[in-house]
Amino acid sequence: MAINKEKKRTIVKELADKFARAKSVFFAKYFGVKANDINDLRRRFKRAGSEYVVAKKTLMSRALAESKIEGVNIGQTEGEVATIFGYEDEVAPAKILDEFSRTHESMQVIGGILANKFLSESEAKELAKLPSKIELYAKLAYSLQAPISGFVNALAGNLRNLAQVLKAIETKKQ
Numbered sequence: 584m585a586i587n588k589e590k591k592r593t594i595v596k597e598l599a600d601k602f603a604r605a606k607s608v609f610f611a612k613y614f615g616v617k618a619n620d621i622n623d624l625r626r627r628f629k630r631a632g633s634e635y636v637v638a639k640k641t642l643m644s645r646a647l648a649e650s651k652i653e654g655v656n657i658g659q660t661e662g663e664v665a666t667i668f669g670y671e672d673e674v675a676p677a678k679i680l681d682e683f684s685r686t687h688e689s690m691q692v693i694g695g696i697l698a699n700k701f702l703s704e705s706e707a708k709e710l711a712k713l714p715s716k717i718e719l720y721a722k723l724a725y726s727l728q729a730p731i732s733g734f735v736n737a738l739a740g741n742l743r744n745l746a747q748v749l750k751a752i753e754t755k756k757q
Contacts, residue, residue, distance in 0.1 A: 591642060598638060598646030598666075607669040608696040609676050609707055610655075613637075614662045615689035624690075627679050632671030640664055654701040660693060672716050673697060681711035 586594070602608065613621065625635045638646075643666060644658045657664055669676040677695065684690040695702040695710070702710065714722070 594638060594642050595645045595649060598636070598643060599649040601634065601636065601668045602646060602650040602652060602696075605668040605670055605696075607673040607676060609667040609669070609680055610657060610660070610693045610695060611665050611667065611680055611684070612660070612662050612691045612693055613665045613689065616687050620687060624679070624683055627683075628667060628676060631675040631679060632669070633676040633679070634668045634670070636666045636668065637663070638666070652696060652699055652701075655694070655696060664693070674710055674713050674715055677707055677711040678715070681708060 616624075621635075628635045640657045640660065643664070644656070647655050647657070667676045667680060677692075680690070680692055684692060692704055692707050694704055695707040697710070
């Protein structure tokens with residue numbers, strides 16, 4: 584069914600808004616993936632604070648141009664292209680997409696956008712290997728806490744040694 588010009592303008596405006604709000608964007612070919620699997624994938628993205636969108640490539644290209652994002656040429660990609668907008672965690676959509684593409688060979692990551700720079704397919708897959716934000720926060724907290732706990736243990740060791748010396752003096756005097 585044909586879409587009138589006003590509807591196309593609305594779609595482009597909505598897509599441009601999504602590009603503006605997204606921390607990261609990923610593109611994937613999805614030809615041959617069953618509808619139930621796509622619906623399951625949409626739910627997984629939604630739980631991760633992301634959104635799975637399918638729109639015509641020409642409208643997507645116009646939205647990219649309107650968002651002033653350069654270096655991305657979706658129009659020349661063959662086949663159907665899905666766009667995944669990551670609103671919360673930059674890495675989460677890449678992880679979900681990479682995990683899904685391992686079990687569904689028809690789903691193929693073709694690139695992405697991070698910090699208004701285009702990521703190639705290999706860069707997007709490398710991004711999926713990074714730890715999540717929560718894991719990175721935990722590692723940072725541990726590395727900040729480690730020297731402090733080491734210092735506390737050293738002080739406690741000195742106190743233990745002092746207590747042992749005093750105990751030895753006490754037993755020697757008896």
